[in-house]
Amino acid sequence: MAQNEKPLPDDEVRELDPRSLRGLAHPLRMRLLGALRDYGPATASQLAERLGESSGATSYHLRQLAAHGFVVDDPERGKGRERWWKSAQRGTRVGNDFHTHPDPAVRGAINTLLHEWATVHGQELSTWIGSIHTWSAEWREAADMSDFKLRLTPELAGEMRNKLHEVIESYREKEVDQDTENSARVRIHLHAFPRDEH
Structure with missing residues (x-):
């Protein structure tokens, strides 16, 4: 989930509007959605155990x-x-107009989300830093x-951002099966922002 991210096909990405932004902008809801996207379908009880929450809390926020x-x-x-849940989309897209939205609840929600x-x-x-010693030399070098x-x-x-996204997206075609030897899910974080020089 990244701001202005556009590599996934439109039917796999949820474009946020003010209402859905407010619906998602809660730390536990974001963690629940992230867990379903990362690890696949699960029940409220399984998610509660994974996230260290009560099943009542996970059930409520899954319904939301x-x-x-x-x-x-x-x-x-x-x-x-037994009710199983899965993510409806692979990613989330956020526009820039929420930062200056006239509704303070929307501005608060985008701040919470980010x-x-x-x-x-x-x-x-x-x-990763805490577990780096458990990975092979090949993975440490990669x-x-x-x-x-x-x-x-x-x-x-x-x-520059668009070109970096294109490079990353080009590797989606090269993804290997889960059973491929010495493969792992790789997380790429891309942060680019201006800084005040004073």
């Missing part, structure tokens, strides 16, 4: 996500009263944690 169209029932799973994404990115990076400083205009920064 369903009301906003982010998750749906998975009819191929479950027996009897801060929670930043928190998740930090946690994922910390997990991983990256770099930062760069460039002086650009907004137009050049946007052009």
Whole structure:
């Protein structure tokens, strides 16, 4: 889920509007949706165990996500009263106009959403650093944690972002099966933003 991200086909991406933004902008809802996208369908109880929450809380917030169209029932799973959920889309797209929206609730929701994404990115990076010794030398050499400083205009920064997205998206065609030896799911975080020089 990244701001202005446009690599996935439109039918696989949820474009947020003010209502759906407010529906998603809750830390637990975002974690639930992320878990369903990362690990596949699950029940409220399974998600509660994974996230360290009560099943009552996960059930409530899953219903809220369903009301906003982010998750749906998975009819191929479950027996009897056991309800399985899955993500309705692979990604989420956010526009820039929410930052200056006239409704303070919308501005608050976009701040919550972005801060929670930043928190998740930090946690994922910390997990990698904490477990780096358990990975093979090949994976340690293939991983990256770099930062760069460039002086650009907004137009050049946007052009660079688009090219980076194209490169990353080109590897979607090269993805290997889950059973491929020495394969792993790779997370790519891309942050590019201007900084005040004073």
